[in-house]
Amino acid sequence: MPYEFKATRRVEFSYTDLAGIVHFSRFFQYMETVEHGFFRSLGFSVVMPHDTPPRGFPRVHASCDYQRPLRFEDLVEMHLLVAARTARSLSYRIRFTRIEPGPAEEVAVGSLVVVCVEKPTHGPMRAVELPPALAAQVEVAPAALLAATTERSG
Secondary structure: OOOEEEEEEEOOHHHEOOOOEEOOOHHHHHHHHHHHHHHHHOOOOOEEOOOOOOEEOOEEEEEEEEOOOOEOOOEEEEEEEEEEEOOOEEEEEEEEEEEEOOOOEEEEEEEEEEEOEEOOOOOOOEEOOOOHHHHOOOOOOOHHHHHHHHHHHO
């Protein structure tokens, strides 16, 4: 069962600030990139408009701890680990590693918590259980992997 997913991105010039460093807000977009890739790898999307009622996965928590800068043209790997799973939510830890130029080094650690919600035609969104087919495929990462990430970010 999957508990991790990796994706890479090359830092684009427009992602940098006046100091030539990736703006902090872009790390949240990178987290979204790797989360969407994880869902696609399982045959799902974070938006399920064809379900009745439609479902989605809004964020209820997002954070990122920065350790080293990323710059234009750096190649960054985003390593998503499922840190927790409940009947209605998924929690991720995302480790960012600059892999080019080498040597590889961790530059940040982020976390996301998403909740499965449905949006009826009339009325507010409400939290619901994860789709059974999705829940059956996702497991929490081994404690050793999660601990290694926590130790580096602490």
